[in-house]
Amino acid sequence: MSKKQRYSGILMHISSLRGADSVGTLGLESYHFVDFLRDHGVKVWQLLPLGRTDNSHSPYQCYSTFAGNEYYIDLGYLHAKGWLSESPDHSEAPEGNVEWTKVKKEKSSFLWNAFYSFRYQNQFDSADYLRFWEENRSWLEDYSLFMALLDRYDGASWNLWPKDLRNRLPEALAQAYYESEETVLFHRFVQFVFFSEWDLLHHYAAQQGVQLMGDLPLYVAYNSVDVWVHPEQFQLDEELNMSLVGGVPPDDFNDQGQHWGNPLFDWEQMEEDQYKWWKDRLHFQFRLYDRLRIDHFRGLESYYAIEASRKDGKVGKWLPAKGKEMLSLLSKDLYPRIVAEDLGLIDEKVRDLRDAFNFDGMGVFQFAFDENRENVHLPMHYNACCCAYIGTHDNPTFNEWLGSLEEQEKQDLVDYIGCEEVTYEAVVRLLMQSHASGVVLQFQDILGLGKEGRMNKPGTIEDNWNWRSPITTYPVYDWLKKYNDIFNR
Numbered sequence: 001m002s003k004k005q006r007y008s009g010i011l012m013h014i015s016s017l018r019g020a021d022s023v024g025t026l027g028l029e030s031y032h033f034v035d036f037l038r039d040h041g042v043k044v045w046q047l048l049p050l051g052r053t054d055n056s057h058s059p060y061q062c063y064s065t066f067a068g069n070e071y072y073i074d075l076g077y078l079h080a081k082g083w084l085s086e087s088p089d090h091s092e093a094p095e096g097n098v099e100w101t102k103v104k105k106e107k108s109s110f111l112w113n114a115f116y117s118f119r120y121q122n123q124f125d126s127a128d129y130l131r132f133w134e135e136n137r138s139w140l141e142d143y144s145l146f147m148a149l150l151d152r153y154d155g156a157s158w159n160l161w162p163k164d165l166r167n168r169l170p171e172a173l174a175q176a177y178y179e180s181e182e183t184v185l186f187h188r189f190v191q192f193v194f195f196s197e198w199d200l201l202h203h204y205a206a207q208q209g210v211q212l213m214g215d216l217p218l219y220v221a222y223n224s225v226d227v228w229v230h231p232e233q234f235q236l237d238e239e240l241n242m243s244l245v246g247g248v249p250p251d252d253f254n255d256q257g258q259h260w261g262n263p264l265f266d267w268e269q270m271e272e273d274q275y276k277w278w279k280d281r282l283h284f285q286f287r288l289y290d291r292l293r294i295d296h297f298r299g300l301e302s303y304y305a306i307e308a309s310r311k312d313g314k315v316g317k318w319l320p321a322k323g324k325e326m327l328s329l330l331s332k333d334l335y336p337r338i339v340a341e342d343l344g345l346i347d348e349k350v351r352d353l354r355d356a357f358n359f360d361g362m363g364v365f366q367f368a369f370d371e372n373r374e375n376v377h378l379p380m381h382y383n384a385c386c387c388a389y390i391g392t393h394d395n396p397t398f399n400e401w402l403g404s405l406e407e408q409e410k411q412d413l414v415d416y417i418g419c420e421e422v423t424y425e426a427v428v429r430l431l432m433q434s435h436a437s438g439v440v441l442q443f444q445d446i447l448g449l450g451k452e453g454r455m456n457k458p459g460t461i462e463d464n465w466n467w468r469s470p471i472t473t474y475p476v477y478d479w480l481k482k483y484n485d486i487f488n489r
Contacts, residue, residue, distance in 0.1 A: 004336060004360075004384045004437035008480075008489040009044030009213060010037060011393060012443040013059070013455070014072045018093050018469040023103045026197040027074025029472070031204060036474040038208040041484030044291065045205065046213040046440050048393060050198075052147075055155070057100045057465045058456075060217045060295065063147065064225045065281050066139040068194035071107050077197055082121070083114040098466040115189045124185070132192050138280070139225075140191055146225035148183035149176060157223040159240055166240065168229070198288065206290075213339070214289035216281075218296040219246050219262035226277075227263055233270060233277050234263040244305040247313040248344060254459055257313020259306055267322040275326040286334060293387075297340035297359075298350045300327070327357055335359060339387045339438070343367075355385070363388040363436060365427060366401050369412050378416075379434045387438035388431045390424075390445060393455040398424050398445040400454065424448070425479050432487040439489065443469065446477065 017024030017033060024030075037045055051062030052069045059069075079087040123129055133140070146158070153161055164172035177184060205212055220226045222242060227234055237243050246262040270277065285292050294300075300323025306316040340359040342350060354361055363386050368377035375381070382388055390398050402422060405413070413422045417430055424445060431439045444453030444467070456464045483489070 005043075006487070006489050007043040007211075007438050008041070008432065008484050009046050009438060009440040010042055010443050010446070011046040011389075011440050012469075013048040013393075014050065014069075015098055015465070016443070016455070016468050018472045020093055021075060022094055022106055023071055023098045023100075024468065025072050025074040026194075026201050027076050030201050032472075032474070034201075034205045034208050034210050037210050040477060040480045041489065042480070043209065043489070044211050044213050044438070044440070046293070047215060049215050049217055050288075053465075054221060054223065056461065059215075059465065061221045062217075062224065063150070063221065064139065064143050065220050066136075066284055067143050067191055067225075068198065070111060070190035070194055071103055073107070073111065073190065073193050074197060075107070075110050078110070078114040078193065083117040083123075084110060085113075085117075093472050097468045100466065111190055112186065114193075115186045118189055119185065124189075128196070129192055132195065133188070136191070136195070139284075140188060142229045143191070143225045144184045144187040145173065145177055145180070146228060147187040148180035151183055152176075152180060158228040159222075166228075202288070211290035212288075213291040213293060214285055215293045215295060216285055218294065218299045219260065219264075222261065222263050230277055233266055233273075235266050236263065242308045245308045246299070246303060247306045247316065248304055249313055249316060251345060254313075256459075257306075257316070258459065259310060259313050261308075264303060264305055265321070267320075271322055271325065275329055278326050279329060282330060282334075286337075291337045291339065293339040293341060294359075295341045297342050297354065298344065298346055300324075301350045301353045324353055324356065327353075330357075358385065360385050360387045360437060362386070362392075364392065364395070365390045365431065366395050369409060369416070371412075379430050379436075382431075382434040382436035384435055384437045386434075386436040387440060388434060388436040389440050389442075390427055390431065391442060393442070394458050397442065397449050397451065397453045398427070399448060400451040403450070428479075429483055432483040432489060446480070447471070 012033060013024070014026065014030065015024045017029040019025060019027060019029035021027070034045065049059040049062060050068050050072065051059065051064060052067050053059055054061050054063060075084065076087060078084040118124070149158070149161060149165060159166055162172070165176060202212060231240050235242070235244055242263050244264055245260065246264055247259045248257055250257040300321050302318050302320050304313070304316045305319050306313055335358045338357070338359045340354045340361055342354055342361040343364065363377050363379070363382050365377065365379070365388070368375050368379070379388065391401060395401065396404065410422060414420065417426050419426050428441065444455070447453065447470070453467055455467050
């Protein structure tokens with residue numbers, strides 16, 4: 001077993017970067033953040049999923065497991081390429097959090113104008129575009145038509161489209177393409193731009209010694225091109241509806257359980273196909289990223305199935321998955337680059353699956369203090385196959401969490417850390433000096449934010465996924481540079 005590289009990382013989603021646009025982009029603000037990481041000795045930038053989200057704006061509910069979110073495109077890049085006649089106003093960064101409705105309206109107008117210029121300049125025949133098309137045609141052809149149809153039917157789920165389109169009859173698909181050709185080409189154009197910008201950013205990060213860590217949701221959304229094109233890979237009935245959906249049972253954090261509403265995989269069919277859908281998906285992820293976190297990893301060992309008609313996760317059943325067979329087809333050189341999100345109801349079988357491939361698990365400091373000295377989230381139990389967090393995007397910020405603790409809980413923290421007062425820097429030091437190969441910090445915590453910095457509150461639908469950094473220029477945090485140095489990260 002090869003020795004694991006020690007590193008620190010910072011979790012910061014693209015949308016949360018502060019720049020001149022109404023949402024964070026792949027433009028200058030991303031490059032400035034890479035510079036910030038480099039200057040502080042941080043080796044990894046962890047992101048949330050980059051896909052085109054549905055109206056929930058959750059990066060874990062996307063229309064495609066492959067496509068990028070066109071709203072992260074930098075408009076200045078379009079101007080520099082000669083596809084926008086006017087450069088957007090970069091004189092002042094908008095204040096406040098992301099207003100997704102406003103973002104979509106404003107950016108769509110710019111993107112369509114750029115598309116018209118691109119097409120007028122015959123750029124669909126350019127070598128760069130044709131190369132992109134050949135490399136991505138296997139998913140982009142279906143995705144662009146899916147999005148055009150989604151526009152035509154006002155966002156209605158594909159199972160509510162006319163039957164011939166729902167069932168993907170060739171004549172109906174050909175007619176739909178003919179009638180929606182312009183919109184189809186628009187969606188191909190924005191994907192070309194997104195991945196062109198992404199590749200430039202990825203290359204720059206590599207030059208600065210910064211690796212990019214992606215985040216792969218285990219499940220895909222029902223209203224996605226993945227399910228529309230590959231219904232046989234999912235547990236659907238004869239009418240292509242879901243009878244069972246994914247979720248988790250009740251636990252200490254939610255006495256109702258969670259009903260996610262995602263379709264479940266048909267593992268028997270996937271085995272017959274030699275897991276081609278999964279192999280294509282993972283291969284694409286490692287084209288984009290240097291490292292990858294797999295969300296809800298336990299669903300690769302067994303998964304919780306809930307009747308689709310239920311409103312909660314109280315009643316369900318555990319069924320076996322074939323994750324071990326699927327993962328065994330991966331190249332072994334990818335194993336050390338994967339973090340398994342092994343939180344929640346984890347048993348020995350899930351740990352065995354994780355360890356069989358030498359994946360890192362997760363340690364979350366906020367989960368550590370329950371008076372159980374064997375709690376795996378206590379830093380004294382971290383090992384080289386661990387990626388440690390104080391909290392994730394689903395948790396309160398450090399300051400919000402600390403402020404919610406009872407006095408005895410705070411005293412337990414003081415006793416464990418060995419200091420007179422619990423501070424963020426003291427906790428970071430504790431994690432940095434642990435045996436965990438990775439330590440990932442939330443940028444909100446580095447800024448010292450409270451509840452105003454929270455990204456997501458699971459089980460709620462209001463005011464999530466819209467946090468945005470209040471700063472455009474980055475101060476120097478000497479303690480962060482020092483800890484990365486003395487603890488060899």
